[in-house]
Amino acid sequence: MSEDFDEDEGGKRPRVLNNRQVMGFIARFWARRPWLLTGTVVLTLAAIGFDLALPWAAGRLVDAVSAGPANLDPAWTAWATFVGVYFTFSVVRNIAMRFWIPLASANMKEITDEGFAKVQSFSSDWHADTFAGSTVRRLSRAMWGYDAVSDAALIWLGPAILVLLGMCGMMLMRWPIVGAFAIVVVALYIASNIILTEKYARPANLKSVAMDSKIGGVLSDAISSIATVKSFGAEDREQSRIGQVTEEWRIASNRTWTRFTDIWLVHNLMLVGLQAGLTGLLVWLWSQGRASPGDVAFAITSFMLMSGYLRNLGENIRSTQKGLDDAEDVARYMAMSPQVEDAPDARDFHPEFGGIEFQGVTFAYKAAAGPLYDRFSLSIAPGERVALVGATGAGKSTFVKLIQRLYDIQGGRILIDSQDIAHVTQGSLRRAIAVVPQDPALFHRTLAENIAYARPDATEDEIILAAKRARAHEFITRLPEGYQTLVGERGVKLSGGERQRVAIARAFLADAPILVLDEATSSLDVETESQVQEAMEELMVGRTTIVIAHRLSTIRGADRILVFENGRVIEEGRHADLVKRGGAYARLNAVTEGAGLS
Known part of the structure; x- marks a missing residue:
């Protein structure tokens, strides 16, 4: 893979979007609320007008005061104007912010919501290859990146440029040499800022941002696997690993911050030059009788x-x-195409009895040398109980992933209840397939919420009934908080058998016509396996069931x-018939009996 490109689900794309692309991504959110944006811009422009009038008002006040106490009324009038200009600027600016706040908060919410939705749409492969912690860090950082860019561009940068142009224009009309000097310094200041930030600071900042994401990923990896860390007494090893990553971040951040500080020094020196030039030129004009004391005050106020x-x-x-760099990851996510997408004309899947048919299916994983399934055909009748056996990598789990459409096939069709799954929505399809995996992953939520995840609108009685059918009600009621017990991240507070029964309760509640049991009892003790097997037998009644x-x-x-x-069915039949046949299944059966696993 080259330095400048990443492989993603849509093919090769630039690893880093340029500033213009990220700015376009942010601007599309501004355009969603035109009235709030217009109110902010119009009021900000009005405030700028009053800000530009401040040096003029200061100059008039100094001229009025210079005339002596005999000129009292004009002096007080000039004072009132000076104060009124700044007061009006403050009020108008404050009102502008009241348009800006709801615009900003709504857009920050939508960036996070839509970024999360996009990440959810990516394939299982993408999530397997990406640290969850890094993704979380990128999503949350993008929200604040948007805030920094928006505040800078619309609240500060735009007004600043208009004020500076206005001040230079006023000087140019009154004192051409002063105006020309100011224009040159301001142009150099802005141009050097943009160029130095883009060319000098940004490469370092991108590295420190990437290291920030890596910290999130490594921390999440270690904390989510804390049980494994403790079981091997590996706390010091993980601490050392985190220390290496944070040290890389420290070095990268030092480089970034030092470069920004270098730019800051250059521009402070330019401000010294602007101060010296503006005041010096006005003093020179005053010495020639071409400027009044008020004009000198104008120059001083203008410089300030x-x-x-x-x-x-x-x-x-x-x-x-920095904000553009923080938002870049999510902007790039939004430009990526999910590996598996709903067809433009996709309709909801309408489950019936759970019949499954593979018709000449060809499928290869993206990193594989060749296809796993090559024109593979198979039919499973509605309500049939089918077991898949074979060595690791033989194609069993792939079969289940394909009926869930976690991957797209390269040839052939997969039909469920005579509906081509490529032409139905993924969500509706997967809701018709209940999966009980070997190691169920529960949310750090209550037991009731975990069971109801299959059907969020389920009543309390329905949740309890599902738990009873899954043989989970008894252990749940023994817990101090009962169904309101928080299970911990991934369900770590429960034993393997308890998690398995919660997963079965969830499957009961889903009431899907197709049931997948993926090594659902392989890690349980004999007594727990007996309870879980009893629950699964009841669950399988009336459903098309696939057992791995x-x-x-x-x-x-x-x-x-x-x-x-190797992606083919080499034998099929019932247990006794296959044992008598003396083929691959019989050999596998003999091995498991010899190992005491049967």
Whole structure:
């Protein structure tokens, strides 16, 4: 893979979007609320007008005061104008912010919501290859990146440029040499800020941002696997690993912050030059009788105003660049195409009896040298119990993933209840397939919420009934909080058998016509396995059931056993018939009996 490109589900794409692309992504959110945006811009422009009038008002006040006490009324009028200009600027600016706040908060919410939705749409492969913690960090950082860019661009940068242009224009009309000097310094200041930030600071900032994401990923990996860490007494090893990553972040961040500080020094020196030039030129004009004391006050006030805006402008250009870099990951996510997408004309899947048919299916994983399934055909009748056995990598789990459409096939069709799954929505399809995996992953929520995840609108009585049918009600009621007990991340507070029964309760509640039992009892003790097996037997009644198992004792009652090898079914039949046949299944059965697994 090259330095500049990433492989993603849509093919090769630039690893890093440029500033213009990220800015376009952010601007599309501004355009969603035109009235709030318009109100912010119009009021900000009005505030800028009053800000530009401040040096003029200061100059008039100094001229009025210079005339002496005999000129009292004009002096007080000039004072009232000076105060009124700044007061009006403050009020108008404050009102503008009241348009800006709801615009910003709504857009920040939508960036996070839509970024999360996009990440959810990515394939299982993408999630398997990506640290969850890094993804979380990118999503949350993008929200604040949007905030930094938006504040800088619309609240600070735009007004600053308009004020600076206005001040330069006023000077140019009154004192051409002063105006020309100001224009040159301001142009150099802005241009150097943009160029130095883009070319000098941004490469370092991108590295520190990437290291920030890596910290999130490594921390999440270690904390989510804390039981494994403790079981091996590996706390010091994990601490060392985290320390290495944070040290890389420290080095990268030092480089980034140092470069921003270098830019800050250059521009402070330019501000010194602006101060010296503006005041020096006005003093020179005053010495020739071509400027009044009020004009000198105008120059001083103008410098104070311009230096403040220039300093803010420099800081906000740097803030904008950091914000663009923070938002870049989510902007790139939004430009990526999911590996598996709903067809434009996709309709909801309408489940009936759970009949499954593979018609000439060809499928290969993206990193594989060749297809796993090559024109593979198979039919499973509605209500049939089918067991899949075979060595690891033979194609059993792939079969289940394909009926869930976690991957798209390269040829042929998969029909469920005579509906081509490529032409139905993924969500509706998967809701018709209940899966009880080997190691159920529960949410760090209550037991009731975990069971009801299959059907969020389920009543309390329905949840309890499902738990009873799954043989889970008894252990749940023994817990201090009962159904309101929080189970911990991934259900770590429960034993393997308890998690398995919660997963079965969830499947009962889903009431799907197709049931997948993926090694659902392989890690349980004999007594717990007996309870879980009893619950599963009840669950299988009236459903098309696909069982993946290495313990052949769990599949002896299957209507049909399919023996997979390299993506092909090499044997099929009932348990006793296959044992008598003396083929691959019989050898597997002999091995498991010899190992005491049957």
